[in-house]
Amino acid sequence: xxxxxxxxxxxxxxxxxxxxxxxxxxxxxxxxxxxxxxxxxxxxxxxxxxxxxxxxxxxxxxxxxxxxxxxxxxxxxxxxxxxxxxxxxxxxxxxxxxxxxxxxxxxxxxxxxxxxxxxxxxxxxxxxxxxxxxxxxxxxxxxxxxxxxxxxxxxxxxxxxxxxxxxxxxxxxxxxxxxxxxxxxxxxxxxxxxxxxxxxxxxxxxxxxxxxxxxxxxxxxxxxxxxxxxxxxxxxxxxxxxxxxxxxxxxxxxxxxxxxxxxxxxxxxxxxxxxxxxxxxxxxxxxxxxxxxxxxxxxxxxxxxxxxxxxxxxxxxxxxxxxxxxxxxxxxxxxxxxxxxxxxxxxxxxxxxxxxxxxxxxxxxxxxxxxxxxxxxxxxxxxxxxxxxxxxxxxxxxxxxxxxxxxxxxxxxxxxxxxxxxxxxxxxxxxxxxxxxxxxxxx
Amino acid sequence: xxxxxxxxxxxxxxxxxxxxxxxxxxxxxxxxxxxxxxxxxxxxxxxxxxxxxxxxxxxxxxxxxxxxxxxxxxxxxxxxxxxxxxxxxxxxxxxxxxxxxxxxxxxxxxxxxxxxxxxxxxxxxxxxxxxxxxxxxxxxxxxxxxxxxxxxxxxxxxxxxxxxxxxxxxxxxxxxxxxxxxxxxxxxxxxxxxxxxxxxxxxxxxxxxxxxxxxxxxxxxxxxxxxxxxxxxxxxxxxxxxxxxxxxxxxxxxxxxxxxxxxxxxxxxxxxxxxxxxxxxxxxxxxxxxxxxxxxxxxxxxxxxxxxxxxxxxxxxxxxxxxxxxxxxxxxxxxxxxxxxxxxxxxxxxxxxxxxxxxxxxxxxxxxxxxxxxxxxxxxxxxxxxxxxxxxxxxxxxxxxxxxxxxxxxxxxxxxxxxxxxxxxxxxxxxxxxxxxxxxxxx
Numbered sequence: 001x002x003x004x005x006x007x008x009x010x011x012x013x014x015x016x017x018x019x020x021x022x023x024x025x026x027x028x029x030x031x032x033x034x035x036x037x038x039x040x041x042x043x044x045x046x047x048x049x050x051x052x053x054x055x056x057x058x059x060x061x062x063x064x065x066x067x068x069x070x071x072x073x074x075x076x077x078x079x080x081x082x083x084x085x086x087x088x089x090x091x092x093x094x095x096x097x098x099x100x101x102x103x104x105x106x107x108x109x110x111x112x113x114x115x116x117x118x119x120x121x122x123x124x125x126x127x128x129x130x131x132x133x134x135x136x137x138x139x140x141x142x143x144x145x146x147x148x149x150x151x152x153x154x155x156x157x158x159x160x161x162x163x164x165x166x167x168x169x170x171x172x173x174x175x176x177x178x179x180x181x182x183x184x185x186x187x188x189x190x191x192x193x194x195x196x197x198x199x200x201x202x203x204x205x206x207x208x209x210x211x212x213x214x215x216x217x218x219x220x221x222x223x224x225x226x227x228x229x230x231x232x233x234x235x236x237x238x239x240x241x242x243x244x245x246x247x248x249x250x251x252x253x254x255x256x257x258x259x260x261x262x263x264x265x266x267x268x269x270x271x272x273x274x275x276x277x278x279x280x281x282x283x284x285x286x287x288x289x290x291x292x293x294x295x296x297x298x299x300x301x302x303x304x305x306x307x308x309x310x311x312x313x314x315x316x317x318x319x320x321x322x323x324x325x326x327x328x329x330x331x332x333x334x335x336x337x338x339x340x341x342x343x344x345x346x347x348x349x350x351x352x353x354x355x356x357x358x359x360x361x362x363x364x365x366x367x368x369x370x371x372x373x374x375x376x377x378x379x380x381x382x383x384x385x386x387x388x389x390x391x392x393x394x395x396x397x398x399x400x401x402x403x404x405x406x407x408x409x410x411x412x413x414x415x416x417x418x419x420x421x422x423x424x425x426x427x428x429x430x431x432x433x434x435x436x437x438x439x440x441x442x443x
Numbered sequence: 444x445x446x447x448x449x450x451x452x453x454x455x456x457x458x459x460x461x462x463x464x465x466x467x468x469x470x471x472x473x474x475x476x477x478x479x480x481x482x483x484x485x486x487x488x489x490x491x492x493x494x495x496x497x498x499x500x501x502x503x504x505x506x507x508x509x510x511x512x513x514x515x516x517x518x519x520x521x522x523x524x525x526x527x528x529x530x531x532x533x534x535x536x537x538x539x540x541x542x543x544x545x546x547x548x549x550x551x552x553x554x555x556x557x558x559x560x561x562x563x564x565x566x567x568x569x570x571x572x573x574x575x576x577x578x579x580x581x582x583x584x585x586x587x588x589x590x591x592x593x594x595x596x597x598x599x600x601x602x603x604x605x606x607x608x609x610x611x612x613x614x615x616x617x618x619x620x621x622x623x624x625x626x627x628x629x630x631x632x633x634x635x636x637x638x639x640x641x642x643x644x645x646x647x648x649x650x651x652x653x654x655x656x657x658x659x660x661x662x663x664x665x666x667x668x669x670x671x672x673x674x675x676x677x678x679x680x681x682x683x684x685x686x687x688x689x690x691x692x693x694x695x696x697x698x699x700x701x702x703x704x705x706x707x708x709x710x711x712x713x714x715x716x717x718x719x720x721x722x723x724x725x726x727x728x729x730x731x732x733x734x735x736x737x738x739x740x741x742x743x744x745x746x747x748x749x750x751x752x753x754x755x756x757x758x759x760x761x762x763x764x765x766x767x768x769x770x771x772x773x774x775x776x777x778x779x780x781x782x783x784x785x786x787x788x789x790x791x792x793x794x795x796x797x798x799x800x801x802x803x804x805x806x807x808x809x810x811x812x813x814x815x816x817x818x819x820x821x822x823x824x825x826x827x828x829x830x831x832x833x834x835x836x837x838x839x840x841x842x843x844x845x846x847x848x849x850x851x852x853x854x855x856x857x858x859x860x861x862x863x864x865x866x867x868x869x870x871x872x873x874x875x876x877x878x879x880x881x882x883x884x885x886x
Contacts, residue, residue, distance in 0.1 A: 149475075299756040306745075306748075316742060
């Protein structure tokens with residue numbers, strides 16, 4: 001039986017899981033790989049901090065990444081450092097040395113994917129990243145291979161477990177954002193600095209990767225319209241329920257028909273924001289730290305993938321699915337096939353500017369209850385081609401502002417922004433109007 | 444650009460979809476395969492029946508399967524004849540001639556999979572069958588590759604769209620089985636002879652294939668306990684709702700801990716039957732012709748895959764996912780890796796006899812409402828180690844039988860069967876007791 005030698009960069013939570021799976025089921029993994037699997041070196045800057053369930057003295061620990069990157073016997077490098085540097089340099093160095101690379105680093109792929117994919121292609125090695133999107137869910141191979149005969153029409157993803165946990169708790173228990181965030185931090189579901197998660201950036205990273213695969217279109221991360229969940233209020237969640245909706249942080253990509261009426265409607269729209277979806281839709285039932293990705297292909301129709309998007313062993317499961325496939329090819333002397341990815345710049349579909357998208361909108365206007373306010377708000381919306389589907393107005397208080405909640409019919413984002421600016425300039429409107437986009441048809 | 448030549452056996456619904464996808468998106472498929480794709484021959488016994496959306500005069504039609512099987516230029520054979528023979532002989536002949544085979548034929552794989560997998564391995568070619576289970580859902584590659592580092596704990600599948608459509612309609616509209624079956628036949632959701640679907644056999648075929656992959660255990664089809672939905676009554680559906688459950692036809696496989704208390708609890712239990720699941724569980728929301736498969740792996744945790752389990756284009760999408768992968772390897776001169784399947788007879792886990800499984804049970808006893816009947820039924824259950832969690836008894840009629848509905852705590856199948864036989868011998872029990880197994884914990 002031949003041997004495949006693996007080097008690990010980063011022994012954090014996921015790295016620990018990768019080692020644990022190897023130690024707990026070596027025979028199973030080696031049978032599936034068709035070769036012996038040897039952990040040649042484990043590089044981490046911290047050689048002493050105890051890792052739960054691991055005996056560091058029995059691992060080939062090193063503080064020097066070069067022991068992984070410059071060892072010619074290492075054939076597969078698993079990168080679990082995270083962040084942009086030095087992860088990017090390390091991966092480029094590994095690829096240049098003819099090593100295959102497995103990574104879970106979504107931020108790096110979203111920022112520098114084109115450069116890394118190109119280098120892997122040039123060197124004839126594999127860069128695999130099943131773990132980078134939706135953790136343990138085998139989504140990447142599903143999109144890359146399973147749906148290869150489809151033109152993907154749309155992707156809707158709940159791909160950030162932290163945000164979904166917070167929104168689920170706010171919905172289920174009527175708590176506000178900051179209370180739930182603190183609790184999530186105490187449970188380890190949110191980082192001490194939760195910005196990447198709750199501001200939607202992590203979701204945007206994953207969406208960038210999915211769009212590359214599903215639409216064969218490189219989108220620049222800075223062109224993805226990204227809003228997080230920090231401004232979702234408890235009262236918006238309550239109104240959503242009353243209207244038959246749930247609020248989820250969705251990563252959305254949709255291809256428009258190229259034969260549309262207006263030229264600006266052609267292309268793919270790519271955006272991350274809190275979204276109201278019908279309470280009866282399958283994604284509305286995805287709660288807590290779970291992830292789900294809903295994909296529509298023109299041949300296959302609607303698909304949904306559901307599972308744990310993070311966590312030590314689910315993510316390690318995805319890392320090993322890639323590593324085993326590579327090891328199996330090495331053991332059998334079968335060369336890697338180049339990643340079927342579009343070259344940078346070769347976009348199959350143009351990116352559609354955010355201004356041009358169309359959807360329904362939820363608005364919560366905080367207005368003093370004076371005669372004519374509703375008619376002035378409605379007038380502004382009408383002047384901007386936005387028609388109202390329903391209005392809820394509760395409570396009366398001449399001096400305090402009260403919420404006026406409206407659902408619009410489908411409207412254009414550009415028109416909505418103009419209208420919102422005008423509404424917020426009305427003297428009887430007391431605070432910035434809250435706007436949440438609605439997807440998935442009427443509740 | 445090199446060329447890969449494909450032969451098609453069977454131009455029925457799915458075969459027509461395979462041709463339509465090639466005709467409607469040849470450039471996309473050829474780009475992903477990395478070669479030209481040529482339909483060398485299409486064999487069907489019926490050369491004249493019009494196929495919607497296809498111009499038969501432009502297809503290389505033949506009534507002689509040998510034109511596909513004996514043409515040395517054909518590299519990939521797509522078998523869509525269905526049934527056992529001549530499909531089995533044709534596939535063996537294709538494999539023996541060194542051709543790769545793609546099939547959607549679940550009945551054939553469930554009956555003769557071991558023989559076919561062995562022949563493919565011996566000849567060094569690929570036998571691919573993504574389309575055989577759960578139609579368009581890319582489930583096979585998820586289980587085979589995506590979960591390779593997991594010990595699978597359980598598989599719960601809604602894998603027969605016809606049965607799920609019928610049960611969904613019975614639940615949603617309060618109709619009885621035979622009314623909904625007729626309507627399903629009128630809509631084309633059920634065959635004129637619906638036996639394979641409604642008696643659970645089609646689900647058993649798919650479960651046999653999934654168990655082979657997920658548990659690396661060949662199970663003989665005749666050893667899979669299989670019950671269909673024909674005896675599910677409208678009143679059972681109504682009681683299920685009242686108790687907080689839905690009734691679904693589930694294909695179930697579960698591995699038991701080998702370290703269990705009793706030796707007979709070791710192994711894998713494999714069964715197909717109507718099942719009550721909590722109304723709030725994700726699978727309860729899977730309605731109509733959709734399929735869903737819920738898998739728990741020891742590393743990855745819970746996963747669910749959801750999508751269209753049948754239909755022309757969803758199934759053709761799965762066929763092409765396999766064919767494109769094979770064509771890509773041929774075009775790049777990369778040899779096939781042998782199917783990672785257990786050899787026939789080499790079961791990783793023993794099959795657990797049905798008598799030894801444990802679950803909760805729903806019972807509907809039709810009893811004349813006389814003093815002491817309930818106590819006699821309860822006595823029989825107690826004597827057989829079955830304890831009752833709840834009882835519903837409605838209506839009173841001394842002469843007519845009225846339903847007494849009971850939910851048991853977890854009990855052993857063998858004990859339940861003994862108890863049921865005794866209950867049905869009671870003079871005041873007017874009809875055979877209806878028993879439905881319950882999974883997924885309390886509602």
